[in-house]
Amino acid sequence: MIQLSNITCKAGNKILLQNINARFEPGKLHLVIGPNGAGKSTLLKIAGGQISPHAGTVLYETKRLETMSYQALARVRAALSQHMELSFPLKVWEVVMMGRYPHIHGNHVRKDIRYCHEAMQLFDLEELSERDYMSLSGGEKQRVHFARIMAQIWEPVPGSCRYLLLDEPLTFLDVHYQFQFMQLLKTLLQQQDLVIIGVVHDLNIAAKFADNILLLHHGKLVCSGTREAVLTSAHIREVYRLEPVIYETSDRYFLFF
Numbered sequence: 001m002i003q004l005s006n007i008t009c010k011a012g013n014k015i016l017l018q019n020i021n022a023r024f025e026p027g028k029l030h031l032v033i034g035p036n037g038a039g040k041s042t043l044l045k046i047a048g049g050q051i052s053p054h055a056g057t058v059l060y061e062t063k064r065l066e067t068m069s070y071q072a073l074a075r076v077r078a079a080l081s082q083h084m085e086l087s088f089p090l091k092v093w094e095v096v097m098m099g100r101y102p103h104i105h106g107n108h109v110r111k112d113i114r115y116c117h118e119a120m121q122l123f124d125l126e127e128l129s130e131r132d133y134m135s136l137s138g139g140e141k142q143r144v145h146f147a148r149i150m151a152q153i154w155e156p157v158p159g160s161c162r163y164l165l166l167d168e169p170l171t172f173l174d175v176h177y178q179f180q181f182m183q184l185l186k187t188l189l190q191q192q193d194l195v196i197i198g199v200v201h202d203l204n205i206a207a208k209f210a211d212n213i214l215l216l217h218h219g220k221l222v223c224s225g226t227r228e229a230v231l232t233s234a235h236i237r238e239v240y241r242l243e244p245v246i247y248e249t250s251d252r253y254f255l256f257f
């Protein structure tokens with residue numbers, strides 16, 4: 001579980017996040033939505049320990065995040081950033097192996113190779129394993145980074161959850177891989193020690209896959225909960241200045257604009 005309590009974050013005089021309280025339990029898919037500039041990436045970076053808040057606390061289970069060493073954190077928490085680019089020649093498997101660095105003392109061992117191989121299988125990357133990363137398409141590169149971050153937290157950690165933070169993971173993916181990726185997250189969540197928080201822009205993706213949706217606007221948490229509670233006409237109008245038509249049946253929930 002990750003718990004954010006009374007989180008406030010500023011840049012100069014600008015308030016990026018104001019008094020955010022949120023709890024991210026394992027086994028559920030938590031998706032953060034909100035318009036451009038709402039504070040979604042900032043929230044994710046604070047939850048992942050990449051930036052520190054000006055006020056408030058971040059707990060990983062019962063541990064305060066700032067008491068964890070960088071290496072201890074990197075062994076349990078993997079983050080996919082919005083702008084991850086590598087501009088030096090590496091093979092695909094070498095990029096995936098970078099995920100294992102927090103676990104490696106000296107050279108990688110057989111176990112690291114196996115985990116990377118399994119992570120690449122998960123994202124259909126076996127055939128690309130020897131390819132130069134820089135020669136890949138945007139969607140292929142994105143899948144390499146999925147494999148890298150999964151390799152980072154492949155092994156369950158005794159006494160701890162594992163945490164996966166995904167900032168706009170669906171960018172670059174075609175609709176097939178978008179759905180495949182979201183389905184895969186749901187499957188991974190059957191391992192009850194995984195906490196997954198993602199940022200997405202597509203409200204229908206959030207409606208279809210999220211167990212818990214957090215709606216941010218101007219650095220404030222407007223509301224959180226189920227799709228029926230969060231993706232209402234009133235919230236969409238207030239935050240996105242659009243009038244949706246909502247189609248709802250017992251198992252489906254769509255927004256049309």
Ligand SMILES: Nc1ncnc2c1ncn2[C@@H]1O[C@H](COP(=O)(O)OP(=O)(O)OP(=O)(O)O)[C@@H](O)[C@H]1O
Nearest residue numbers: 011012014016034035036037038039040041042043
């Ligand atoms: N270091 C900084 N200095 C000044 N302003 C910043 C800084 N970092 C972020 N901001 C501002 O804070 C606001 C929230 O940024 P953030 O990246 O968290 O938004 P977001 O919801 O992820 O947006 P998007 O959907 O466009 O990616 C934006 O207005 C951004 O310009």
